Amino acid sequence: xxxxxxxLPEKSGLRHSYAAYDRWLKQQDPxxxxxxxxxxxxxxxxxxxxxxxxxxxxxxxxxIPFDIVPRIISGSEWRRLTQGIEQRVQALNAFLDDIYHRxxxxxxxxxxxxxxxxxxxxxxxxIGVRPPAGVYTHIIGVxxxxxxEDEFFVLEDNARTPSGVxxxxxxxETMMQLFPELFQKVRxxxxxxxxxxxxxxxxAVRPENLRTPPTIAVLTPGSYNSAYFEHAFLADQMxxxxxxxxxxxxxDGHVAMRTTEGYKQIxxxxxxxxxxxxxxxxxxxxxxxxxPGIMDVYRAGNITIANAPGTGIADDKxxxxxxxxxxEFYTGxxxxxxxxxxxxxxxxDSLKFVQENLKDLVVKEVHGSGGYGMLVGPTSSKKERETFxxxxxxxxxxxxxxxxxxxxxxxILTDAGLAPRHVDLRPFVLVSDRIQIVPGGLTRVALKEGSxxxxxxxxxxxxDTWVLDD
Amino acid sequence: xxxxxERAENMARLVDAGLRMALTRTQDAGEEWKSVVLSxxxxxxxxxxxxxxxxxxxxxxxxRDTTNPSSALSSMETARFNARMVRTALTRETWEAINEGWxxxxxxxxxxxxxxxxxxxxxxxxRETALIRGCFYGTMLRNEIFDxxxxxxxxxxxxxxxxxxxxxxYVLLPSVSWxxxxxxxxxxxxxxxxxxxxxxxxxVYDAEYKPTNIADYLILNGRMPRSLTFCYRxxxxxxxxxxxxxxxxxxCHQIVEDTLAKLRVSSIxxxxxxxxxxxxxxxxxxxxxxxxxxxxxxxxH
Numbered sequence: 001x002x003x004x005x006x007x008l009p010e011k012s013g014l015r016h017s018y019a020a021y022d023r024w025l026k027q028q029d030p031x032x033x034x035x036x037x038x039x040x041x042x043x044x045x046x047x048x049x050x051x052x053x054x055x056x057x058x059x060x061x062x063x064i065p066f067d068i069v070p071r072i073i074s075g076s077e078w079r080r081l082t083q084g085i086e087q088r089v090q091a092l093n094a095f096l097d098d099i100y101h102r103x104x105x106x107x108x109x110x111x112x113x114x115x116x117x118x119x120x121x122x123x124x125x126x127i128g129v130r131p132p133a134g135v136y137t138h139i140i141g142v143x144x145x146x147x148x149e150d151e152f153f154v155l156e157d158n159a160r161t162p163s164g165v166x167x168x169x170x171x172x173e174t175m176m177q178l179f180p181e182l183f184q185k186v187r188x189x190x191x192x193x194x195x196x197x198x199x200x201x202x203x204a205v206r207p208e209n210l211r212t213p214p215t216i217a218v219l220t221p222g223s224y225n226s227a228y229f230e231h232a233f234l235a236d237q238m239x240x241x242x243x244x245x246x247x248x249x250x251x252d253g254h255v256a257m258r259t260t261e262g263y264k265q266i267x268x269x270x271x272x273x274x275x276x277x278x279x280x281x282x283x284x285x286x287x288x289x290x291x292p293g294i295m296d297v298y299r300a301g302n303i304t305i306a307n308a309p310g311t312g313i314a315d316d317k318x319x320x321x322x323x324x325x326x327x328e329f330y331t332g333x334x335x336x337x338x339x340x341x342x343x344x345x346x347x348x349d350s351l352k353f354v355q356e357n358l359k360d361l362v363v364k365e366v367h368g369s370g371g372y373g374m375l376v377g378p379t380s381s382k383k384e385r386e387t388f389x390x391x392x393x394x395x396x397x398x399x400x401x402x403x404x405x406x407x408x409x410x411x412i413l414t415d416a417g418l419a420p421r422h423v424d425l426r427p428f429v430l431v432s433d434r435i436q437i438v439p440g441g442l443t444r445v446a447l448k449e450g451s452x453x454x455x456x457x458x459x460x461x462x463x464d465t466w467v468l469d470d
Numbered sequence: 471x472x473x474x475x476e477r478a479e480n481m482a483r484l485v486d487a488g489l490r491m492a493l494t495r496t497q498d499a500g501e502e503w504k505s506v507v508l509s510x511x512x513x514x515x516x517x518x519x520x521x522x523x524x525x526x527x528x529x530x531x532x533x534r535d536t537t538n539p540s541s542a543l544s545s546m547e548t549a550r551f552n553a554r555m556v557r558t559a560l561t562r563e564t565w566e567a568i569n570e571g572w573x574x575x576x577x578x579x580x581x582x583x584x585x586x587x588x589x590x591x592x593x594x595x596x597r598e599t600a601l602i603r604g605c606f607y608g609t610m611l612r613n614e615i616f617d618x619x620x621x622x623x624x625x626x627x628x629x630x631x632x633x634x635x636x637x638x639x640y641v642l643l644p645s646v647s648w649x650x651x652x653x654x655x656x657x658x659x660x661x662x663x664x665x666x667x668x669x670x671x672x673x674v675y676d677a678e679y680k681p682t683n684i685a686d687y688l689i690l691n692g693r694m695p696r697s698l699t700f701c702y703r704x705x706x707x708x709x710x711x712x713x714x715x716x717x718x719x720x721x722c723h724q725i726v727e728d729t730l731a732k733l734r735v736s737s738i739x740x741x742x743x744x745x746x747x748x749x750x751x752x753x754x755x756x757x758x759x760x761x762x763x764x765x766x767x768x769x770x771h
Contacts, residue, residue: 176490176493176589179586180489180585180588180589183493183494238677
């Protein structure tokens, strides 16, 4: 099966969106490009854009490999994508509101009750709570894959705490430093105002009874977290405080942060801490990362938490399989962006099919992320499949399966010149009183030839993503 | 000496901001490069040599052209020449940082700047000047040499900030048809970027760029290290040290106090009401006069 190459598909030749870049590329000296690759690494090291991989002590601060060939999307392709994304994000928020209130969708029988009731990501504490402006998931990363000229699919929704936006921004900064002349030849839509949009977006969903400009903070689990760089980066770029759980406490019904001048009230908290750790009084009592009592403040409407607690129910992989129904139920239209066909192993027929076809499928944990704990059938060994089959049989409802898609490829620069590698795309969406999508996103690329796993924790790299102003 | 080091750095900063605009704006970049040249106060010399404002011509003229006495390379050369004359007044670290910085820039700028390498060149200039400033600040005795050298820095810096504001003062004026357009946003960011304040701005004000806040930040905010008020507070302080040390009050002391008094307005609105352009023109004139008066009062020539 030959994958669709976004620059040079086999059938039709060089695609129009890459024409200007290709002209420039042909004039470049290969030795200079190789040198630029090393320059890029220096820039990333200097800026301190590093990433921690859990379980690897040596690699406490590792760089995500960056490829200097941009991934280019035409203006018209982007418009189509954004329509689909907007629709999806609307549906996600409507679904969350419904699930924590009247549960119409369950009554209508479109989504099975058990899927919600027995789901660990569903927070009973959120029942009846309506966050400011009715927004549950404020910052969303929608992972999109492509298989052909007009074939885009949503791989998954990240509605809890999607990461990677700092790479989108730093990849662009790096490309502009490395190839300033290129940006004068190709008109690329800017992404750099993302931090400003994020801050405005967070300010717009401040508690409704607040009369003063809101104080905003980013809550990080701390500098040992794999995405700490991003937390610090976003706080700095927005011009807001970066706090850890122990900097915060509840005072007089508000959350306040420790400062050199005493405690200061916080109105909007962009948290990058998982639900379970958010409030030891409500959730995990052993959590040192959260703020005791914050859920009471939240329910009293005295702080906005973004994304809202309990949003995980919407990006759960078992829920994902119902997204076409969810979108139709709330927007009254068919999904513009399609889902990937998904088998729910909780259903006996599907389980049987999955067990019989393990070597052709990708099997994932329902709550997994980051590429951990999944099986990629076609590239797995017999032994890996046998081990996995046992896990699957012992807890089928913990798994879903999808066909192995032939993800599109983009060229990367290797020692032997350009070579195609599989990519995916994560555009970032901001929801407040409106929906905003910066023209671009994070392109993740599997650096190993033939590999379909793009996760940075599994050796994937990133690329700058260009949306053309055409 | 310090005045020229400050100037070399400011040139790099201005070109950097111009380049940024050229790369991110989807329209013609010529206008932007023109305002970079104007901000650098180099329009006369530039016009005599070029007819078109492009990244190549502007970067070359402001960074490496030695026929332009204010280019970064010329400024470094003058700074190094001056430092050599007062070699004994400088610590060894300071002198070596200047000398090495000059040698490095001469080497980098020996051939025309490759358009593709411009960010690297600008980076190198900023790094060398930062090193000089660090050595100077960390090792110099706090005596009159320090005071006069610092005055050079602040007179130059105030001039630079005032010029940047004046070249673009019209985009800061309230105007019904323009406000909030993308064009304005880019222009405002470019102003902040040319004084490396686009990120700190968000810490002090709002996420959104507002013309009154930008003007307030660059004119009145005493904590912004490139604002006019900041520069004048330090100028006043260094001059006061001289006054106390020498026991002598001179005309330059009056000028610095008068200017500082003008900066002590209740709010930026007052400056807008009385005319931003007029305010800036007066400021630039008085600032020049201060430089000349210090030189005359303390018999530099």
